Amino acid sequence: MKITINQAKDYVNQEVTIGVWLANKRSSGKIAFLQMRDGTAFMQGVVVKAEVEEEIFQLAKSMTQETSFYVTGTIQEDTRSPFGYEMAVKGIQVIAEAHDYPITPKEHGTEFLMDHRHLWLRSNRQHAIMKIRNEIIRATYEFFNREGFIKIDPPILTGSAPEGTTELFHTKYFEEDAYLSQSGQLYMEAAAMAFGKVFSFGPTFRAEKSKTRRHLIEFWMIEPEMAFYELKDSLEVQENYVAFLVKSVLDHCALELERLGRDTTVLEKMIAPFPRITYTDAVKLLKEKGFDDIEWGEDFGAPHETAIADSFEKPVFITHYPKGIKPFYMPEDPENPDVVLCADLIAPEGYGEIIGGSERIHDLDVLLERIKEFGLDEEAYSWYIDLARYGSVPHSGFGLGLERTVAWLTGAEHVRETIPFPRLLNRLYP
Structure with a gap:
């Protein structure tokens, strides 16, 4: 047998x-x-x-x-x-027979292991991390299928950018300019107008010259989009989704979590609902914690996110960021035009933002004004403008970064361990 x-x-x-x-x-x-x-x-x-x-x-x-x-x-x-x-x-x-296998049971440096990533994947620890990554992927499909979402696949090659072109990889598409996608969001908005509730799951690219433990050049995103959903409705989907992922990993990957030495008592607390704090209150909280350098209107860095997360036992939503630091497609808060209807979900234990989301502008005149304000090419976004022109409705969406989520749930120190073959600032091999 x-x-x-x-x-x-x-x-x-x-x-x-x-x-x-x-x-x-x-x-x-x-x-x-x-x-x-x-x-x-x-x-x-x-x-x-x-x-x-x-x-x-x-x-x-x-x-x-x-x-x-x-x-x-x-x-x-x-x-x-x-x-x-x-x-x-x-x-x-x-x-x-295998002879002179390079990765022996002794300690090896990170660069050596990354050079041999094709072999390092065989190790006990890497095997456990990839099994947990696979469970998160499996649970993602289960959750969204159960909730009535349709999976739609947006293109990887695009002619425009959801958040500007400064961090995009440029390429030639025959005689036209094209970019590797940094997000499928705009296409998912189009799909939501056809199917109501949709999600995508695929690779995205950021030409960001960052070497932090939270950043990859190529990473995978889960991006749901929902018609007739306001921000509060979206937050409920997000917290239920994340809680479902955590429970699925606890239920199906107990051996892998033990192998990694992960403290599961922390993960067992990740039950919805999650706490919410506005950006304005988060700035106040940071100043109380001694972060005198942060001023209202500035984006949060990793130390700020960690300090905010340390004030809660669960992931925390930071809502209503200043309009000036968010993308063009986010609508103003009717009660305060200085902020937009958005939220980031910050994971505990210093793992930072794992979800970014918002309502989307559905008013045609407001969208046209915002595109002009951001200096974007209206012609390049003409198809996206059509969504507001032909029967748009209030809608919301979000994106969850798979690798950051894997890092959080496994306790991995760096996201390079959470994807089979990481692409980093100075690494395109193997």
Whole structure:
């Protein structure tokens, strides 16, 4: 019977065969312990000299790290390991020997590991992070499908930009100028006018020369857009979505969270609703905490966001930012034209903004004025202006950054660990 490691629980006391790689090993004179992986999970194989042929025991002792092989043996319960099962090995059939594998069990520098990212992904820690990333993706589809959203795929090559072109990658589209998308939002607004509630999930690009632990050049965004939704309605969707993601990870990735040493008691508190604080009150809070450098009208940096988040046990919405620091498509607050109807969701523990969202302008005259005010090319945005011209309605949307969310839930220090092959300011390899 050929199985995978994650099926071991269903084959206790049965003899099975699994295709694996050797992650690590240790041995004494009479027993060899093989740390094996097959892509689904990690499991220990125990080779007892007295219970196997001499050739098999010597093979177990001499195999090198990342050698691939078929291993045959009996699945047994193992209460000492987090996985809960191990194999009493009876046979080994080598598929391909690996020699001089560069990533050994010793400590390696970050740059070395990033240069070998194609191999680093095989490690226990990286495997756990990618499994949690996958669960967040799976749960995202479950949540939005359950809530009646339609998935729409916006283009990656665009002729205009939702937030200006200063941080976009420029390319030639035959004889025209084009850009790699920094957001699918404008296209999702068009889709919302056709389908009501939509979401996209795809790669986005920012030509931002930043080296912080929160930034990537290429990253993935989940961007829902909802017709007939005001800001307060959108905030409710956002907090329910994030709470659903956290619960899904807690329910389905307990082993991975334990492997990463993540404090799950913190995550267990992430139940909706989440607290809300206006930008104006957030500035007051920061000044009370000794941040005398921040003035009303300035955007928050990472230290400011962390200080605000530290005042709450859950993610916190910062709402009603100054009009001057937000994009053109955000409408003014009817009660205070100096601020716009928007919110950022700040994660706890110093992980910063994981969601940015707002209502969108649906009044044609206001939209035209704002496009002019921002110095944007009206012709380039003519299709977007059509949305306000032909039966627009109040609508809202948001974008959740997948990698920042993975970093928060896994406790990863840097977002470079939360995407399979990160693109950073000075890294395009591998």
